[in-house]
Amino acid sequence: MTIDNVVLARDTENAPKNSLHSQTVAFSHYNNLSAQLPIDPTTGKLVVGGMKEQAEQCFKNIKAIVNSIDHTMNDIIRITVFVKDIQEVESVDEVYQTYFSTYLPARTTVAVADLPMDALVQVEALVSNGVGTIPNAPQTGDLIKLTNNTIEAPSNALSTQTVAFSHYNNITAQLPIHPTYGRIVADGVKEQTVQCLKNIKAILTSIDVPLDDIVKTTIFLTDLADLEVVDEVYAAFFPDSGIARTVGYVPARTVAVVEALPMNARIQIEAVVSHGDGTPPQAIEDRHGLIVEANNTDKAPICPLATQTVAFSHYNNISAQLPVHPETKELVSTDIKEQTAQCLTYIKEIIESVDHVMEDVVKVNLYVKDLADMAAVDEVYASFFPTGTPARRVVGVSVLPLGASIQIEAIVGNAEGTPPII
Template sequence: MSSYNAVLARNTENAPKDLGPYSQTVAFSHYNNFSAQLPVDPKTGKLVSGGIKEQAEQCLKNIKSIVDSINHVMNDVVRITVFVKNIKDLDAVDEIYKSYFPTYVPARTIAAVAALPMDALVQVEALISNGEGTIPNEPQTGDLIKLTNNSPNAPMNVLSTQTVAFSHYNNLSAQLPVDPISGKLVTGGVKEQTVQCLKNIKAILNSIDVSFDDIVKINIFIKNISDINSVNEVYTTFFPDSSIARAAAYLPARTIIAVSALPLDALVQIEAVVSHGDGTPPQAVEDRHGLIIEANNTVNAPISSSHTQTVAFSHYNHLSAQLPLDPKTGVLVSGGVKEQTQQCLKNIKTIVESIDHTLDDVVKVNIFLKHISDIGSVDAVYTTFFPDGVPARRIVGVPELPHDALIQIDVVVANEEGTPPKA
C-alpha cells in the first residue's frame, strides 16, 4: 500500500502494552480499530484485584486512556463489544458501563465466552470514529458527524443504540431474538429465533432507508454449534434479498462464533456491519449508489456457499472467518494448533493477496480459540505473519468451532483506493 492513505498504529504508556504482538489502536481512513482491552493495570501489567466491577472499570479506563491519547473522546466510540466469562455478571458490568456513557450510547454487542486471556472475567473492545482520516500531511474533513438511530420496530435498549453510522458504515447493535412489541424472546427454537434476529436487523435497516443487501459483514453468535444447519436454513431465506443481489449471488462476509451464553438465555444473536453510501453529513452527499460493494472469492482459499470470502466497501475489506481448512481438499489440516494457525493465516494471506493487498494492510485480527492456553503456540506462528505486531487484536476462548477446529481467525483489511463508482 502506498503512503497516500496510511495505516496508523499507536500505543500509549497509559494503557497496557507488551501483552502480545498487537497495537492498542490502528487507524485507517475514518475509523480507529482498538485491540480488546483486558482488566490489566498498565503500571504492573497484571490483572487488577477485585471482582467483576473492578475488572469492568479497568477495561473501560484502559479504553478511555487510549481514546484520550489519540485526541478523541468517549462520545467518538461507535461500537462496543463486551465479552464476559459469566453472563450473570452483565448487570454488574452495566453499572460501570453507564458511568462512561451517561448520555450517548454506542452500538453494543454482549456475549459470554468460554475463557478470556489471563483468566479475566471481562474484556471490552471499541471501534472509534476518526474524523480527520489518516492521509499523511493532508487531513480529511474534520466535521463528519455520527448519526444514531432507533426504530420502534426493533427492540430498544437504554444502554445501546440500534445503529450508529459514521462515514461510510452503519454499525448495528447485535440483535437478539426479541419481539419488539412484547420485549420478550420469541417462542420456538433456534429457527424461530434466527428469523426474529434477522427481522429485527431488517427493520432497523428499513428505518434508515438502507437495503438489506447493503450488509457487508454478518457475525452470528450461537449457543450450540450443532444448530448451524438450522440457522443456515433460515439465513438463506434472507440472503440474497433483492433480485439484483440474487442475480449476482451476493452474500456478505460472515463469522460464526460459538458462545457459552447470550443475554436472555437466547440461542442465537446476530450482528451486522452495513454500508452507508451517502456518508454522514456535513460531508457532501454522494450518489446513493456512487460507491459499490465489491465481493470477491478466490479458488486458492476455502469457498463456502453461505458467505463471500471478502467484501469491500469504501476503505475497508471485511473477510469471512477462516478455519484451518486445506482449500484443495476442504478438510481440516493435520497437526495441532500451530499447524491450524498456520493454515488459517495462509488462507487469509491468499485472500488478501487475491485482491491486490498485503498483510501489512490488515488493521484488525479476531482470533477464536478452543483452548485459551494455546495463545503462546498461536503467537509463535502469528508473529511470522505479523512481525511488527501492527494490527489491533482480539482473542477469546470459545466452547467449540466448526469442523471441531482448534482455531478460527477473521480480519479487517484496509482498502486504500476505496470502492469506486460503477463505470
C-alpha cells in the same frame, strides 16, 4: 505528495502494551482498538477484585487509549463486551453507564468459555476518526455520527440500534426479541434466527438501507448443532434482492459458538452495513453510490453462504477462516501451529487476491479452543505480523466448526476505496 490512506498504529503508556499488537490502529475514518483486558498498565497484572473492578479497569484502559489519540468516549461507535459469566453482565452495565450517560454506542454482549489471563471480562471498542488518515491532503473535517432507533425493532436502554459514521452503519447485535412484547420469541432456533434477521432488516429499513447493503455478519450461537437450521433461514434472507441474486452476493460472515447470550437466547446476530451516502460533511461526489465489491479466490475455502472478502469504501471485511483444505473441508492437521498457519495463510491469499498485502491488516480476531495454546499460536502469528501492528482480540471458545482448534478473521484497509456507481 501522496493521497493514499495509511495504517496508523499507536500506543500509550497509560494502557497495557503488548508486543504482538497495537492498542489502536486507525485507517481512514475509524480507529480499531485492541480488546482491553482488566490489566493495570503500571503492574501488567489483572486488577484485584471481582467483575465490577475488572470492568472498571477495561473501560479505564479504553478511555486512556481514546484520550491519547485526541478523541473522547463519545467518539466510540461500537462496544463489544465479553464475559465469562452472563449472570454478571449487570455489574458490567453498572460501570458502562458511568462512561455512557447520554450518548449510547451500538453494542454486543456475549459470554465466552475463556478469556486471556483468566479474566472475567474483556471490552473492545470501535472509535470514529473524523480527520481520517490521508496524509498531506486536506481533510473532510469532523464527520457527524448519525444515530437511529426504530420502534419496529427491540430497544435497549444501554445501546443505540444503529450508529453510522462515514461510510459504515454499525448495528447493535440483535437478539430474537419481539419488538412489541420485549421477549424472546420462542425456544426454537429457527424462529429465533428469523426474528434476529427481521430485527436487523427493520433497523435497516428505518434508515432506508436494504439488507443487501450488509457487508459482514457475525452469528453467535450457543449450540453448534443449531448451525444447519440457522443456515437454512440465513439462506432465505440472503441474497435479498434481484440484483444481489443475479450476482450471488452474500456478506462476509463469522460463526462463533459462545457459552451464553443475554436473555438465554440461542442466537444473536451482529451486522456491519455499508453507508453509501456517508455522514456529513462529506461531499456528495466523495460518497455517492459506492459499490460493494465482493471477491472469492480458489486459494481459500469457498462457502455458498459467505463471501471471503467484501470491500466497501476504505475497508475489506474478511470472513472467518478455518484451518481446512479448500476442497475437502477437512482439517489440515490436529497441530495448533499448523492450524494457525493455515488460517493466516488463507487470510493472506484472500488479501493478495484483491491486490493488497498483510501490512494492510488493521485488526485480527482470534477464536481459540484452548487458551493454553496461545504461546504456540503467538509464535506463528508473529511470523505473519512481525511488526505487531494490527489491533487484536482473543477469546476462548468451547467448540469451533469442524472440530477446529482455532478460527481467525481480519479487517483490512482498502486505500483506493471502492468506486461510485456510474
